[in-house]
Amino acid sequence: MLTLGLMLSGCHKKQAHSQPAATAMPSAYETGLKTYSHNAHGLENQFELVLNVPPSVDRDTAGREFRIFVLPDSSAWFAVHFPKERVQQLGWDYEAEVSLFEKSMMNMMKSYSTDARFKAHCQSPESTLAARFGPRVDAMIPLVQVPVEQFEIEFTSDRGRRESVLANFVYVEGAYRYLGKGAYPFWSMPDASSPGKP
Numbered sequence: 001m002l003t004l005g006l007m008l009s010g011c012h013k014k015q016a017h018s019q020p021a022a023t024a025m026p027s028a029y030e031t032g033l034k035t036y037s038h039n040a041h042g043l044e045n046q047f048e049l050v051l052n053v054p055p056s057v058d059r060d061t062a063g064r065e066f067r068i069f070v071l072p073d074s075s076a077w078f079a080v081h082f083p084k085e086r087v088q089q090l091g092w093d094y095e096a097e098v099s100l101f102e103k104s105m106m107n108m109m110k111s112y113s114t115d116a117r118f119k120a121h122c123q124s125p126e127s128t129l130a131a132r133f134g135p136r137v138d139a140m141i142p143l144v145q146v147p148v149e150q151f152e153i154e155f156t157s158d159r160g161r162r163e164s165v166l167a168n169f170v171y172v173e174g175a176y177r178y179l180g181k182g183a184y185p186f187w188s189m190p191d192a193s194s195p196g197k198p
Contacts, residue, residue: 035174036068040122043151043169043176047120050105051155066102069169069178077172081142082187090140090187097186101178117158125152125166135188146170148185 034049036042050065071077071094078090147170154164168185169176180186 036176038171040124040151043122043153044120046175047118047122047153047155051118051120066105068175069101070098071170071177072173081144081146082140083143086140093186097180098178119156121154121156122151125150133183133190135184136190139184139188146185148179149176 036046046068049068074094075087075091078087078094082090149169149171150166151169152164152166154162156162165181166183167181168179170179171177180189182189184190
């Protein structure tokens, strides 16, 4: 049974261990040199980048690698897929969704010792929660089909912790970009207090 509580963790920087945090070099995402395969293994590799931080890296500043999961130009992307009058609100909602995702990641990272290691196993869900309940009543409807991909992600640590999350992504510019957790992307997912949601 899927656990929908989001368990996320730290970040892996591809830079010299002696690099001071205050003058950190660009992340792998920022350099534009890294792309990931368009499949579950590619998503696992993205999490590998983010989940495992060398002990010498300051975890308070290591979250820069998290940007690999963020739409590169969200306003432009939303403008292509949704009515223009919806773009600003979508941008605000997306910023909040991404902020929660990153905060969960950083909080989990800080709850372990700096030498903790994590793995992510990603697969398509055997069934979808969307069959149990519909999208929220005021869900924003895209103008064109959005190729949302859903993955069940199981996180394990070498400290014995195991957790899973059902999350939504879209593959853009060589990487999977986060669109919210649960049965629907963030623009359609019912609030926790919505009637009929389990």
